[in-house]
Amino acid sequence: VELPEMERxxxxxxxxxxxxxxxxxxxxxxxxxxxxxxxxxxxREFSELVYTDLxxxxxxxxxxxxxxxxxxxxxxxxxxxxxxxxxxxxxxRMRSTPDGDGSLxxxxxxxxxxxxxxxxxHSQLNMPIAVLGGASGKIKGGRHIRYPEGTPFANLHVTMxxxxxxxxxxxxxxxxxxxxxxxx
Numbered sequence: 154v155e156l157p158e159m160e161r162x163x164x165x166x167x168x169x170x171x172x173x174x175x176x177x178x179x180x181x182x183x184x185x186x187x188x189x190x191x192x193x194x195x196x197r198e199f200s201e202l203v204y205t206d207l208x209x210x211x212x213x214x215x216x217x218x219x220x221x222x223x224x225x226x227x228x229x230x231x232x233x234x235x236x237x238x239x240x241x242x243x244x245x246r247m248r249s250t251p252d253g254d255g256s257l258x259x260x261x262x263x264x265x266x267x268x269x270x271x272x273x274x275h276s277q278l279n280m281p282i283a284v285l286g287g288a289s290g291k292i293k294g295g296r297h298i299r300y301p302e303g304t305p306f307a308n309l310h311v312t313m314x315x316x317x318x319x320x321x322x323x324x325x326x327x328x329x330x331x332x333x334x335x336x337x
Contacts, residue, residue: 176193180247201214266281284333300331304328308327
């Protein structure tokens with residue numbers, strides 16, 4: 154089979170295009186059943202990326218160490234919103250992709266969030282985490298669930314592994330599975 158001639162990129166595209174391209178590839182991998190699991194970091198730890206599209210002149214990572222400076226806190230928040238909008242692009246694509254008796258999003262389980270609750274002091278308490286998708290009817294959306302302070306994040310991993318049919322009682326520093334059905 155002769156392959157068509159295609160222009161090869163010479164560099165990584167601009168950030169927004171790159172992220173969307175990575176999401177498109179992940180969607181394609183799900184659609185073709187090449188994988189059922191992926192990990193994607195939209196921004197690496199210690200990112201020195203300057204979000205010029207947002208009018209920023211300071212790198213992202215230092216903004217997260219704002220030391221209470223309102224302008225830096227505002228800019229760090231703008232980056233978070235920007236990332237969430239890029240995720241929304243992916244979720245919309247998944248929602249509009251038929252899969253069996255629903256959409257690809259209906260049959261997926263996605264974790265989105267951060268490894269820090271407060272990057273300024275490197276706190277891992279109250280991390281902003283969202284579980285998205287329906288997990289084939291196992292997850293009910295549109296709720297906020299609050300767990301007791303000190304609940305290990307690894308408890309969510311135990312829960313997700315069990316929901317995916319990989320039964321385990323522990324993972325990392327977990328203390329058990331979470332109840333994803335009780336809304337607070």
